[in-house]
Amino acid sequence: EAQVTQNPRYLITVTGKKLTVTCSQNMNHEYMSWYRQDPGLGLRQIYYSMNVEVTDKGDVPEGYKVSRKEKRNFPLILESPSPNQTSLYFCASRETAIYEQYFGPGTRLTVT
Amino acid sequence: DQQVKQNSPSLSVQEGRISILNCDYTNSMFDYFLWYKKYPAEGPTFLISISSIKDKNEDGRFTVFLNKSAKHLSLHIVPSQPGDSAVYFCAAKKEGNMLTFGGGTRLMVKP
Numbered sequence: 001e002a003q004v005t006q007n008p009r010y011l012i013t014v015t016g017k018k019l020t021v022t023c024s025q026n027m028n029h030e031y032m033s034w035y036r037q038d039p040g041l042g043l044r045q046i047y048y049s050m051n052v053e054v055t056d057k058g059d060v061p062e063g064y065k066v067s068r069k070e071k072r073n074f075p076l077i078l079e080s081p082s083p084n085q086t087s088l089y090f091c092a093s094r095e096t097a098i099y100e101q102y103f104g105p106g107t108r109l110t111v112t
Numbered sequence: 113d114q115q116v117k118q119n120s121p122s123l124s125v126q127e128g129r130i131s132i133l134n135c136d137y138t139n140s141m142f143d144y145f146l147w148y149k150k151y152p153a154e155g156p157t158f159l160i161s162i163s164s165i166k167d168k169n170e171d172g173r174f175t176v177f178l179n180k181s182a183k184h185l186s187l188h189i190v191p192s193q194p195g196d197s198a199v200y201f202c203a204a205k206k207e208g209n210m211l212t213f214g215g216g217t218r219l220m221v222k223p
Contacts, residue, residue: 004155031209040121041114042201042213043156050209058210090155099144099205103155 002027004104006091012110013081021076021107023091030096032074033058034066036087037106043090049074050096081111115139116204118214125221131189133217135202138183142204146211147176147187150199159200160187192221 004025013019025032033048035058045058049068063085065077074093078085088108092101116137125131133147143164148156162169162176162185169176175188185202199218203211 035213040215042116042118042215043203044213045210048209059212092155099146099211100158100161101211103148103157105153105155 002102004091004093004102006089006104006107008107009105010108012112014112015082016080019078019081019109021078021089021091021109023074023076023104024072025074025091025093025102026072027093027095027102028071029093029102030071032068032091032093033101034064034074034076035090035092036060037090038087046076046089078109081109083111085109086111114215115142116202116212116214118200118202118217120217121215122218122220125192125219127194127221127223128191131187131192131196131219131221133187133189133200133202133219135185135187135214136183137185137204139204139206139212140180140183141206142212144205145176145178145185146203146205147174148201148203148213149196150201150216156201189219192219194221194223197221 007022034046035043047066049055091104094101146161147159150156177186199216201216202214
């Protein structure tokens with residue numbers, strides 16, 4: 001089954017404690033991205049990757065890092081989480097020339 | 113400054129009637145538009161899209177209309193079904209690869 005998986009689905013952490021949210025896709029997609037969803041603001045892109053070892057900033061990259069060492073994986077790293085990063089996070093992937101994206105189920109992060 | 117806006121946070125429609133969800137954008141460089149549907153506790157799923165060279169695209173019960181002069185996009189669902197109850201996001205793409213999403217509209221279809 002074609003899918004994008006994220007782990008964990010729910011995470012409660014404290015300010016400053018480094019965390020990683022994993023994302024994996026099994027569709028051999030070159031393009032992957034991370035979004036955060038906040039009430040009234042829709043989905044805002046954090047980072048995206050056109051291919052292995054190629055990453056670029058989206059609209060709201062501050063406080064986040066990503067890496068793309070393998071085609072299927074695109075982890076999101078919060079080196080020092082803060083309460084304003086409390087949000088619902090989605091990973092997505094697609095083929096390069098097609099703009100319809102497949103989204104993961106989401107990770108709800110709470111930073112206290 | 114939000115370049116893609118969905119001004120109605122919610123919409124309630126009777127089963128069998130038409131649902132019309134609206135989306136306005138400000139950037140004339142957007143060249144491709146998409147609608148996504150999102151159920152609770154799930155990621156968004158692609159619904160329908162339209163290129164800026166077209167003004168209408170239809171897929172079953174779903175039709176998207178694009179009015180470039182008004183910078184307005186709408187999604188029509190006919191007939192509406194209770195299973196259509198979800199949050200709908202419109203998204204727009206300009207040259208490059210980033211999508212800009214609207215804030216979403218929650219559709220409730222009453223039996």
